[in-house]
Amino acid sequence: MASTQExxxxxxxxxxxxxxxKDVDIQERVAVDPMDDSEKSDDEGAQxxxxxxxxxxxxxxxxxxxxxxxxxxxxxxxxxxxxxxxxKGHYTTPLVTAEPKSQTKKAPNGVESQKDEEMTDGDSxxxxxxxxxxxxxxxxxxxxxxxxxxRSKFIPLRLTYGERKYLRLLEAALTVSEYTDKIDxxxxxxxxxxRIVAQIREICSIISGLLVAADYKxxxxxxxxxxxxANADFYRRIxxxxxxxxxxxxxxxRNTYGxxxxxxxxxxxxxxxxxxxxxxxxxxxxxxxxxxxxxxxxMLREDIIDIATSEIGAxxxxxxxxxxxxxxxxxxxxxxxxxxxxxTDMDDELLKxxxxxxxxxxxxxxxxxxPCEKLIQYLKKYFHPTTPDSGRSLAIRSGxxxxxxxxxxxxxxxxxxxxLTLWKEILGGEISLSLSHAKENFGGLNWIHRYV
Numbered sequence: 001m002a003s004t005q006e007x008x009x010x011x012x013x014x015x016x017x018x019x020x021x022k023d024v025d026i027q028e029r030v031a032v033d034p035m036d037d038s039e040k041s042d043d044e045g046a047q048x049x050x051x052x053x054x055x056x057x058x059x060x061x062x063x064x065x066x067x068x069x070x071x072x073x074x075x076x077x078x079x080x081x082x083x084x085x086x087x088k089g090h091y092t093t094p095l096v097t098a099e100p101k102s103q104t105k106k107a108p109n110g111v112e113s114q115k116d117e118e119m120t121d122g123d124s125x126x127x128x129x130x131x132x133x134x135x136x137x138x139x140x141x142x143x144x145x146x147x148x149x150x151r152s153k154f155i156p157l158r159l160t161y162g163e164r165k166y167l168r169l170l171e172a173a174l175t176v177s178e179y180t181d182k183i184d185x186x187x188x189x190x191x192x193x194x195r196i197v198a199q200i201r202e203i204c205s206i207i208s209g210l211l212v213a214a215d216y217k218x219x220x221x222x223x224x225x226x227x228x229x230a231n232a233d234f235y236r237r238i239x240x241x242x243x244x245x246x247x248x249x250x251x252x253x254r255n256t257y258g259x260x261x262x263x264x265x266x267x268x269x270x271x272x273x274x275x276x277x278x279x280x281x282x283x284x285x286x287x288x289x290x291x292x293x294x295x296x297x298x299m300l301r302e303d304i305i306d307i308a309t310s311e312i313g314a315x316x317x318x319x320x321x322x323x324x325x326x327x328x329x330x331x332x333x334x335x336x337x338x339x340x341x342x343x344t345d346m347d348d349e350l351l352k353x354x355x356x357x358x359x360x361x362x363x364x365x366x367x368x369x370x371p372c373e374k375l376i377q378y379l380k381k382y383f384h385p386t387t388p389d390s391g392r393s394l395a396i397r398s399g400x401x402x403x404x405x406x407x408x409x410x411x412x413x414x415x416x417x418x419x420l421t422l423w424k425e426i427l428g429g430e431i432s433l434s435l436s437h438a439k440e441n442f443g444g445l446n447w448i449h450r451y452v
Contacts, residue, residue: 232278294346
């Protein structure tokens with residue numbers, strides 16, 4: 001019965017009487033409409049992607065045809081889908097229907113260079129951003145570009161996911177360590193230098209044990225010889241991660257960072273290095289050093305570097321404007337990473353990490369330095385420097401409202417202005433101060449910490 005019913009023609013909802021009385025009409029109606037509604041809807045759904053548009057985003061004109069995938073992509077989607085793995089080696093050809101590019105170059109094998117297309121495609125991207133109502137700055141003068149290069153010398157590189165795992169191991173080892181207690185307490189039969197070496201080795205041993213417990217295979221490969229000096233590069237990297245993390249996040253590691261700095265400073269003494277057999281201090285990795293090693297410093301001089309590293313604020317902006325700014329930033333990051341990953345030996349993920357690090361620094365300045373600037377503006381706007389204006393006085397009197405001093409309006413105005421200016425400069429240059437302090441303390445100086 002089941003096979004018989006499957007072979008019967010579809011009657012499109014006719015009754016049994018109509019089937020028996022009007023067999024000819026049934027055949028005609030079935031012949032007129034041989035496809036059911038589900039089949040029609042499937043065919044209609046398959047034609048939703050417009051011809052000539054990107055197969056991935058479906059809203060941008062297709063510019064490239066991937067020979068291996070046999071699909072049409074826009075430049076941004078192709079870069080995102082073919083940035084790693086076997087797809088990274090796919091070849092493309094420009095589509096005739098794509099909008100003409102200005103002064104495109106040909107690769108030696110006859111395939112048009114996609115990175116040149118993307119960098120000369122500024123007009124189309126700017127139009128997309130304008131549609132999203134996002135304010136975009138597409139050009140910077142040479143002074144502003146060199147300012148990015150100068151700032152990158154004092155911006156630490158953001159930690160990766162794997163580095164954050166090592167950071168947790170370091171924090172755990174420093175938490176259980178009693179370095180300052182053991183070093184500063186006098187021991188009759190043991191010299192200070194021997195106590196320092198013993199404590200440094202103990203911290204390295206704790207880190208080694210925690211690494212083996214967290215990742216047995218990696219731990220076995222590193223510490224098979226059980227020689228600290230053989231893994232000196234690993235320990236230097238771990239300790240550098242802690243310093244870099246603290247510079248970017250001043251509120252973190254409040255209880256453990258002091259132990260780390262005391263230990264690293266003590267390890268710089270020549271007698272300690274002779275007894276220990278290796279050094280534990282390495283320079284902090286910054287955006288500048290990473291890009292300089294990879295030969296990609298020119299990325300900081302691109303016109304769209306301001307867009308790629310900007311912080312997206314929500315003040316006085318609609319949701320549409322915010323979304324447009326986010327999309328413009330993502331496109332700028334993809335373009336810069338794609339271009340310099342092809343022209344240099346650097347990986348595109350490392351290039352993005354450098355751009356994100358500059359963005360982190362911009363976010364830090366906005367939340368810490370910019371409030372001081374706003375307060376200075378309000379102070380100058382609503383208060384006169386010498387005389388109270390319209391009953392607005394900053395004068396304080398001892399014993400009133402918790403005040404311990406007596407200051408007139410002029411003196412209190414100068415005090416507030418100087419304090420806000422000082423904190424603005426400190427917060428604006430905190431990272432550069434931290435790096436300069438680290439260079440001074442770990443630059444071979446013989447420094448021993450003492451409690452006063």
